[in-house]
Amino acid sequence: MPSIRMKAAASGDTTEVQALVQHPMDSGFVKDASGNLIPPHHIETLVFQHNGKTVFTALWGPAVSKDPYLKFSFKGAAKGDALTATWIDNLGKTDTATAKIA
């Protein structure tokens, strides 16, 4: 099951992007039910690319909420273009998804 849900909609020259990523974003400060510290496990970077160019990069620490949400916008894309999002976390896990700009 893909971890990234992304919506990208163009209006004129501006494309509005909303992304929701499924990820625990464990901070490393929280203990589990048996009192053991849950080690940090969080996304470090989330990169958005359009036409091979990086339009937006999120650098995240463990203070970003669980199942992170991100909203941004950029110019220069057209309806039908592909927008790719890729994240990588502190354990080296990664996922990528592509959305068609509506």
Place this chain on the structure above:
Amino acid sequence: MSFESTASLEATRRTALRLLAGLGLYGISMPAFADAVPGWPADAFKAKTADEALVALYGKKFEMSDKVSIDGPDIAENGGVVPISVDTKLPNVTSISILVAENPNALASSYKLGEGANPAVGCRLKMAKTTKVIAVVESDGKLYAASRDVKVTLGGCGG
């Protein structure tokens, strides 16, 4: 009966979590994993205070500016999920960073804007307690900041 099976499932889940936790710690002891992503500013994210984080991230001073606006709730009932958005009218913005002053590590997130990106971002952050939230915008190579206070009723860092 159903309670027992739930309990044993719970035990299995805990064992699995412990195993995962072990793997996680193993990973962290390896430098290749600790700073897995090139370009992720580990020093800035590990800094305790907002000032230290900004020095590690940008290495320069900032000035407060009314051209940076930061939006969020005045009172957050759940510190685990606090919506924050930053917006600016400043030109040639290359990055936006958001810091939560009272968190164990102040830097929460930093955004690099590529060509064509509009200078605005929205996200959701965890806040340990009532805190000042600081937005820093890099425009024409200079840093401009704004801050707002968020009263947190229930902390979001499990402390």
